Amino acid sequence: MTQTSDGPVTKLTVRPPGRPRSERADRAIIEATVDLLAEEGGVAGVSIEAVAARAAVGKTTIYRRWPNKEALIIDALAALKEPFPVPVGDSVRDDLVAIARAFMTDKSDKKRLDCYWSIMSGAERYPELIARFNREVIEPRRDVIRRVLRRGIESGELRADLDVEVTLWLIMGAVAHRARAWGAGPVPDDFPGKVIDALLAGIGTN
Amino acid sequence: MTQTSDGPVTKLTVRPPGRPRSERADRAIIEATVDLLAEEGGVAGVSIEAVAARAAVGKTTIYRRWPNKEALIIDALAALKEPFPVPVGDSVRDDLVAIARAFMTDKSDKKRLDCYWSIMSGAERYPELIARFNREVIEPRRDVIRRVLRRGIESGELRADLDVEVTLWLIMGAVAHRARAWGAGPVPDDFPGKVIDALLAGIGTN
Numbered sequence: 001m002t003q004t005s006d007g008p009v010t011k012l013t014v015r016p017p018g019r020p021r022s023e024r025a026d027r028a029i030i031e032a033t034v035d036l037l038a039e040e041g042g043v044a045g046v047s048i049e050a051v052a053a054r055a056a057v058g059k060t061t062i063y064r065r066w067p068n069k070e071a072l073i074i075d076a077l078a079a080l081k082e083p084f085p086v087p088v089g090d091s092v093r094d095d096l097v098a099i100a101r102a103f104m105t106d107k108s109d110k111k112r113l114d115c116y117w118s119i120m121s122g123a124e125r126y127p128e129l130i131a132r133f134n135r136e137v138i139e140p141r142r143d144v145i146r147r148v149l150r151r152g153i154e155s156g157e158l159r160a161d162l163d164v165e166v167t168l169w170l171i172m173g174a175v176a177h178r179a180r181a182w183g184a185g186p187v188p189d190d191f192p193g194k195v196i197d198a199l200l201a202g203i204g205t206n
Numbered sequence: 207m208t209q210t211s212d213g214p215v216t217k218l219t220v221r222p223p224g225r226p227r228s229e230r231a232d233r234a235i236i237e238a239t240v241d242l243l244a245e246e247g248g249v250a251g252v253s254i255e256a257v258a259a260r261a262a263v264g265k266t267t268i269y270r271r272w273p274n275k276e277a278l279i280i281d282a283l284a285a286l287k288e289p290f291p292v293p294v295g296d297s298v299r300d301d302l303v304a305i306a307r308a309f310m311t312d313k314s315d316k317k318r319l320d321c322y323w324s325i326m327s328g329a330e331r332y333p334e335l336i337a338r339f340n341r342e343v344i345e346p347r348r349d350v351i352r353r354v355l356r357r358g359i360e361s362g363e364l365r366a367d368l369d370v371e372v373t374l375w376l377i378m379g380a381v382a383h384r385a386r387a388w389g390a391g392p393v394p395d396d397f398p399g400k401v402i403d404a405l406l407a408g409i410g411t412n
Binding site for chain 1: 363365378381
């Protein structure tokens with residue numbers, strides 16, 4: 001029996017195994033979009049028709065949730081990002097390590113990487129799409145890091161004169177660059193912790 | 207008159223304007239290879255024939271210098287890298303800033319970026335090429351940084367307990383990641399200096 005939310009009639013309902021139908025369809029749609037982005041080499045290879053066919057849904061199902069191709073691609077790209085941890089709020093060091101870990105793109109996930117490379121190499125062809133993705137997905141993630149850094153300044157764990165933006169790039173860059181480096185091998189599990197601890201300690205002697 | 211190096215006869219020689227013929231040909235060959243890598247989307251699009259045609263040289267001219275396509279591609283990829291500065295040897299801080307600056311890929315150089323993205327997205331198809339490029343081009347550059355860091359430890363400018371590898375990724379990653387970031391705008395000229403100074407000072411208070 002399916003769960004219904006219509007009206008006051010109480011029915012004996014049994015939740016079907018798995019996710020509700022619309023969630024399954026949404027996941028299929030997003031996966032189909034990611035696949036097409038990766039296979040077809042970018043944005044031009046994606047159409048609502050092609051996504052609908054690949055996801056085995058009707059186009060109206062897609063339009064119910066995404067008003068246009070751009071919105072769908074934004075969500076597909078967002079789905080490729082490693083979810084950001086919610087800062088626990090105790091140790092700033094531990095929160096930064098957890099965040100740094102989110103930048104360790106798994107190089108074995110070829111589809112995801114192909115997708116990103118193809119988007120990036122064509123980014124200048126779709127400036128509005130990229131700007132929107134930046135605004136809706138990327139910058140909010142960076143804001144999480146900025147807030148943790150500011151919290152650390154307030155709590156006295158971090159220097160009051162630290163440069164938030166530069167620190168942001170040091171954290172994100174060290175892990176992201178290492179994770180994508182050719183021939184550098186898999187990233188050791190303790191790498192994010194070592195990055196944050198090195199940054200906390202500093203390398204100078206003055 | 208052309209300069210000749212045959213025999214003992216002294217001729218009045220005038221060096222032609224510009225570079226010697228072989229250097230010009232080599233530059234044309236490398237440029238043609240880069241162009242083809244960028245346009246054809248990767249290694250498969252490059253053949254000695256195609257390079258010869260694009261560079262307007264004979265294939266023998268290419269083979270005189272490069273024994274095979276792999277060697278040529280390695281040099282072409284190397285030509286895309288920003289030349290590394292030779293460390294001056296005084297202030298470790300200044301040497302690190304100059305090195306960090308070399309990671310500020312100019313995003314306006316679209317050809318260069320297209321080339322890199324296409325190689326990277328296909329890297330797993332050419333593991334030997336990538337391994338060789340890593341060995342011959344990338345690791346020596348990283349060794350320059352490692353030597354500067356060790357020099358700093360010896361001189362007392364840097365902490366004796368610093369982690370050379372982690373510091374390497376902090377330096378390279380912060381600038382490279384920032385330079386390629388979508389929507390983050392051009393990299394300010396003082397960014398490499400700020401990165402190194404932040405790293406020297408550390409962000410913690412303990």
